Structure formats: C-alpha cells, structure tokens
Amino acid sequence: MAIAVAISESTLFPPAVSPINGYFTTNMLLKKLETNGNGARINALLDSMRASSPTRRPSDNEDQKSWTLHHPSALSMFEEIMSASKGKQIVVFLDYDGTLSPIVEDPDRAFMTTEMREAVRNVAKFLPTAIVSGRCRAKVYDFVRLSELYYAGSHGMDIKGPSKGHKYRKGNQTVLCQPARKFLPMIDRVYKTLMEKIKYVPGAKVENNKFCLSVHYRCVEEKRWGELGDEVKLVIQDYPQLRLSQGRKVLEILPTIKWDKGNALEFLLESLGYAESNDVFPVYIGDDRTDEDAFKVLRKRGQGLGILVSKAPKETNASYSLQEPTEASSYAVPTRFSRVEQVVPT
C-alpha cells in the first residue's frame, strides 16, 4: 500500500529509503519509525535479537551471588528437593537443546553424549520422563533415541507417548496431541518462502520443526541481523495467524494458538493421571525462554520445581539452577532418584 506523508524526504528518510513516484510506502514509513533521526536503527526486533544473545562477559560477582542465592544450585539442594517430593510421584520433563545437548553452531549436529543418554535412560527406569523441545518430534527422537520416553516436539505442539510395551504407557492407547494440525500447510508455505528470502544472508538457516519454524542467526554476521529480522517480519506480516518468538540466536515462528511448553506439561501430567492431584512432583529442567512457560505452570500449580540451566544470571520463573548440560546429567544419576520410594502409575 502506498500512503502519502506530508513531510520532507531529506529530513526524515535516510538515503537508503527514498519515495517511489513521490509517495512513501508503508514499509518506508515503518523503516523510518525504526530509526532515531540520525539514521541509527532502533528496530525493536533487532534490539531484542541482541538482548537475547548477549556477548559473554564475566558476570558481576555481586549479581551472580544474589542470583545464586535466589536460584540455588539444584545439585547442592538435592536432599531438600527429595524430601519435598517424599511420597509423591516425581515426573521429569527435560528440554533438549542447551539442557541435554550443548549449544553448537550447526543445529543438525547438536548431539547428546552417550553419558547423557544413559543418565536419561536410567531416570526413565524409575520415573515417567518427557522430552519437551522446540524441535520437530522426529528430529529430537533421532537425537535421543529412547523409546520409553514421552516426546513433546514443536514447543509442545506435537506430543506422543512411549511406544508399546513401556510401563508409563496409558493402557493400550498411545498418547497423542497435535493442537496445531490445521496450521501445517501454512507453516510449510512460510518455510518455502523463508528459504527463498533468507538465502541472500550468509549463515542464516531455516529449520522446519513441523508445527513451527526456526530461523537461526548464530552464524550470521551481527551487522546483518537487522536485515534478517526485517525479512522474517515481512514474510510473517502476511500471516496474522503466526507469531514471532525468540530463543538462543534463533527467531521462532509459531501459530498464534494458546499452546506452549506449559500446556504440554499440563497435558502430560493429565495423561499420567495427575490432572488435579497433589501426589505429583513435576521437575522441569530447561534453559530457554520457551521453558519459562513450563516454569510458570509449576509456580501456578505450587507443585514440583523448575530448574534453569544457565551460567549467567537471568530473569526466570525457575526456582533452582544448574550451570550447564553436564550438570543436568549428573543431576539425573539413577541412584539419586532410586533412593526415593516411587509410586508407578498404571
């Protein structure tokens, strides 16, 4: 759409944005609104991309101390946590990237270690265990390869229970929940468009997570983040049923339905028979913004606990912390959990 704007071009628009046939387009105006008159960008998305990817700096000692005081290490508090869960069924929820696997440049190579897989396998022997990931369910399954677990892919929008013969399976039915099914053709279309649009930005990568998409900028030069963000915004502005969210050097495109990792957690607890129960103690370990939705649900239920994997102080709804994925694996050593008497649901 072209709109006429009664202001002089030279004072308002930086050289890159000039009128077409004497008219300023909406996009031009938007671009102008994102600059502060000196031509410096104050693009909200770009600012937020920077803020969610801070350059690592040693955190201030005082900040770190006060944060650790409010979010003590889940390892040092293990005995207290276990006594709070006494007589209750612990259910374990694990995020994948940054929690079970280290963050790496190539998302296709985010492998978990054999040690981590063993730790998860062992936990799942004693406790119902779910992987809750932004990735597509099939892909996260390929990384984890444990058929006894629940998997919630696409940020919880694609949930499947353990295959036949596993003890946490509910009766004969396989648990399945895909609340965003109708968005599949749209997501596919946007995936193809984005692939085309971002191929000019070196290092950018679109990952098809089935019910949502990830646009990675970890390998994009910072000076091109703004351009990439603009391309993504332009594409999704034609799709009001989609929304933009952010993770670790990634822009996430999701359906606008009210369904997130928190809903997935509640759905899984309900599937296990703990919808309204006080006899359950959910433990959720995650590292990212989308995991906050699950931490919030735990706070609201006043049950269990959230553990944030983070080296640096961060605002979070989690109660405890772990420094890095390797700590998550030592947290999950089987003897820790097997000491607690567990009620195994039928």
Ligand SMILES: O=P(O)(O)OC[C@H]1O[C@H](O[C@H]2O[C@H](CO)[C@@H](O)[C@H](O)[C@H]2O)[C@H](O)[C@@H](O)[C@@H]1O
């Ligand atoms: O919910 P998660 O399991 O944490 O998934 C969130 C996103 O994780 C992946 O991206 C992140 O990890 C990559 C590999 O280490 C890294 O290269 C990227 O910068 C991170 O954002 C995954 O690729 C995404 O699809 C997930 O949405």
